[in-house]
Amino acid sequence: MDSRLGPAPPRAHWPPPRAHEQARGYYPPFTVLEKFLQTLMDGLAVGSLYALIALGYTMVYGILKFINFAHSDIFVLGAWISYATALFAGYNDLDPAAAGIQAAPFPVWVLYGLGGATFVALVVAGIPKLQGRPLSESARALLLGVTWAWACAGMALAARVLQGAGWSIVGGGAILICSMLTCGLVGFTLERVAYKPLRNAPRLNVLITAIGISLLLQNLGQLEWMFGTRPQGMPSLLPDAVLAEIGGSRPSPDADWTVQPVRIRLLDVIAAGTAIVLMLALDRLVFHTKIGRAMRAVSFSERNAALMGIPVDRVISFTFVLGSMLAAAAGFLYAQKYTKLGQTADTVWVLLGLKAFVAAVVGGIGNIRGAMLGGILIGLLEFFGVAYLIPQLRDVYVFGVLILVLLVRPGGILGSTAVEKV
Amino acid sequence: MLEVESLAVSYGAIKALHGIGLRVGRGEIVTLIGSNGAGKSTTLRAISGLVRPAAGSKIVYDGTSIASRPPHEIVRMGLVQSPEGRGVFPNMTVEENLELGAYVRSDRDGIDADREKALSLFPRLKERFRQSAGTLSGGEQQMLAMARALMARPRLLLLDEPSLGLAPQIVQVIFRIIREINAGGTTILLVEQNAHMALKVAHRAYVLEVGRIVMEGPAAELAASDQVKNAYMGRHA
Ligand SMILES: Nc1ncnc2c1ncn2[C@@H]1O[C@H](COP(=O)(O)OP(=O)(O)O)[C@@H](O)[C@H]1O
Ligand SMILES: [Mg+2]
Numbered sequence: 001m002d003s004r005l006g007p008a009p010p011r012a013h014w015p016p017p018r019a020h021e022q023a024r025g026y027y028p029p030f031t032v033l034e035k036f037l038q039t040l041m042d043g044l045a046v047g048s049l050y051a052l053i054a055l056g057y058t059m060v061y062g063i064l065k066f067i068n069f070a071h072s073d074i075f076v077l078g079a080w081i082s083y084a085t086a087l088f089a090g091y092n093d094l095d096p097a098a099a100g101i102q103a104a105p106f107p108v109w110v111l112y113g114l115g116g117a118t119f120v121a122l123v124v125a126g127i128p129k130l131q132g133r134p135l136s137e138s139a140r141a142l143l144l145g146v147t148w149a150w151a152c153a154g155m156a157l158a159a160r161v162l163q164g165a166g167w168s169i170v171g172g173g174a175i176l177i178c179s180m181l182t183c184g185l186v187g188f189t190l191e192r193v194a195y196k197p198l199r200n201a202p203r204l205n206v207l208i209t210a211i212g213i214s215l216l217l218q219n220l221g222q223l224e225w226m227f228g229t230r231p232q233g234m235p236s237l238l239p240d241a242v243l244a245e246i247g248g249s250r251p252s253p254d255a256d257w258t259v260q261p262v263r264i265r266l267l268d269v270i271a272a273g274t275a276i277v278l279m280l281a282l283d284r285l286v287f288h289t290k291i292g293r294a295m296r297a298v299s300f301s302e303r304n305a306a307l308m309g310i311p312v313d314r315v316i317s318f319t320f321v322l323g324s325m326l327a328a329a330a331g332f333l334y335a336q337k338y339t340k341l342g343q344t345a346d347t348v349w350v351l352l353g354l355k356a357f358v359a360a361v362v363g364g365i366g367n368i369r370g371a372m373l374g375g376i377l378i379g380l381l382e383f384f385g386v387a388y389l390i391p392q393l394r395d396v397y398v399f400g401v402l403i404l405v406l407l408v409r410p411g412g413i414l415g416s417t418a419v420e421k422v
Numbered sequence: 423m424l425e426v427e428s429l430a431v432s433y434g435a436i437k438a439l440h441g442i443g444l445r446v447g448r449g450e451i452v453t454l455i456g457s458n459g460a461g462k463s464t465t466l467r468a469i470s471g472l473v474r475p476a477a478g479s480k481i482v483y484d485g486t487s488i489a490s491r492p493p494h495e496i497v498r499m500g501l502v503q504s505p506e507g508r509g510v511f512p513n514m515t516v517e518e519n520l521e522l523g524a525y526v527r528s529d530r531d532g533i534d535a536d537r538e539k540a541l542s543l544f545p546r547l548k549e550r551f552r553q554s555a556g557t558l559s560g561g562e563q564q565m566l567a568m569a570r571a572l573m574a575r576p577r578l579l580l581l582d583e584p585s586l587g588l589a590p591q592i593v594q595v596i597f598r599i600i601r602e603i604n605a606g607g608t609t610i611l612l613v614e615q616n617a618h619m620a621l622k623v624a625h626r627a628y629v630l631e632v633g634r635i636v637m638e639g640p641a642a643e644l645a646a647s648d649q650v651k652n653a654y655m656g657r658h659a
Contacts, residue, residue: 290521294525296514297514301511309497309574310494
């Protein structure tokens with residue numbers, strides 16, 4: 001933990017305090033400006049995570065015209081894989097704040113270790129024989145899988161070394177990449193195994209399959225040798241410090257507790273920065289690169305895209321990988337901010353995933369800029385509703401605005417005007 | 423260059439092609455004419471790998487069988503189709519559509535040169551270069567579809583009803599350009615309902631009727647035959 005910037009603040013908890021805490025003011029600062037700033041920061045922080053998840057929903061919808069209900073479980077997986085990888089990298093004994101965290105039985109090391117060993121074996125024994133011959137589809141998939149495992153294992157170990165050397169932000173970044181790669185591979189596999197065979201099946205069949213996959217992922221995660229059914233505390237992987245305080249601490253009006261100031265935390269800045277960088281990168285990729293142009297072409301018409309010589313199946317796989325990686329990043333960042341990880345089928349996760357889906361619909365499903373806008377909007381709406389209206393109705397605001405948007409602009413905010421889709 | 427033998431295609435229970443055969447020689451313009459629903463587009467789709475032909479169908483291009491290849495590999499081999507209804511990407515600009523046409527290539531200089539060539543062939547597109555394709559007129563969209571197909575440097579170009587729904591003057595322009603493309607060394611398989619125009623530009627022709635080839639021969643001969651005149655050229659002759 002980098003302590004040059006001041007002591008680490010207390011860690012936030014999800015869900016935020018409910019009624020009894022609301023009664024004495026959930027948002028501790030009392031001045032108008034303080035309350036507004038705090039709400040804005042929270043809304044933007046959570047909104048940018050909604051946006052990251054919404055992108056995956058919207059990209060898959062743009063191309064395959066179905067709602068991938070398993071997408072929110074990829075987000076959950078992203079959080080849990082970050083957790084498991086952090087334990088694998090030894091963060092729990094390096095970080096005093098996380099001391100005493102019970103190691104999850106999830107054997108990441110088996111996964112990464114075996115993968116790495118296979119990759120080395122394959123390189124040593126296999127590659128020379130294959131020289132000059134094109135790889136078969138399954139050989140390529142195998143190579144991809146073990147390359148992934150090897151990369152992750154290396155990255156996790158690097159994370160430990162970096163953390164030990166005081167480079168915690170680089171180490172955290174390595175674990176973020178591990179989680180993104182792992183979820184990307186899971187997304188790739190799901191598409192190949194579950195969705196691709198249904199490419200020409202009725203939409204309803206695909207939808208039911210997606211719900212089935214979602215339940216499967218949730219329940220697999222609950223297995224004792226996976227992540228288990230107990231919540232776990234996430235070790236902190238990123239540096240944190242208070243960058244600025246607005247308003248000092250002071251006694252509350254009834255003087256029985258202390259009003260906390262608005263804190264601008266380094267962690268929040270890093271999280272928001274990461275989310276923004278990822279979104280800008282995706283936007284560039286989709287609108288300014290060859291593969292992005294191919295994605296947009298496939299989303300408009302698979303058949304016409306194929307006539308351009310675009311390998312449609314590969315573009316679809318790529319889209320799933322991309323969406324899953326963004327969801328994983330959201331999971332990682334979420335777990336850094338709200339450090340208590342609920343088990344994979346926890347309703348908190350379900351609600352978060354649903355809200356990200358709402359964000360995609362509100363922004364205009366199929367439209368990537370719409371998803372980003374929708375995410376931020378939903379986040380702000382939720383937090384401003386809680387702060388300024390009735391706090392208990394936090395979910396009602398989100399779903400209320402969904403109904404409103406669907407009534408006024410059925411295509412979503414950017415859906416009907418901007419025909420650009422992915 | 424292209425040899426098709428006993429090509430059969432079904433859509434579920436509907437048999438669209440009952441084992442047809444046709445041949446396109448290097449440098450030729452061959453036309454496939456027939457009325458609506460005869461199976462012309464299905465033929466082109468099967469050649470491009472978009473629909474799976476029944477077992478026993480033979481499609482040989484440049485000596486290799488392509489009957490079970492995925493469409494993108496077929497494009498890579500230089501067999502490119504401009505589909506029925508143009509298939510331009512309306513939410514992308516003319517420029518982006520042309521770039522997509524060159525998707526299989528990576529020789530930047532060659533692509534740029536070919537784009538200039540395509541734009542000089544279709545000057546109208548030059549004026550609309552940064553406009554989104556959805557705002558183009560039908561004729562301009564057809565030009566874009568053909569220009570885009572040329573961007574892949576096809577050796578065999580499949581054109582599906584390029585004259586469909588266009589005003590007569592535009593049709594004249596399109597057919598003049600088809601000749602020019604052919605004169606530049608590209609072999610063409612042209613599918614048309616406008617038999618009159620198609621038989622004028624083509625060297626040889628096939629007549630398709632409900633999934634079967636019923637006539638074939640030099641285009642001039644077919645154009646002169648009473649059967650073709652009565653069945654397909656009534657409105658145009
Ligand atoms: N996607 C499809 N599904 C079912 N039937 C089709 C499909 N496409 C074409 N057909 C049928 O196949 C036959 C040939 O169609 P097509 O090849 O489009 O004819 P053409 O291009 O000569 O007008 C028609 O009877 C048509 O109804
Ligand atoms: Mg047709």
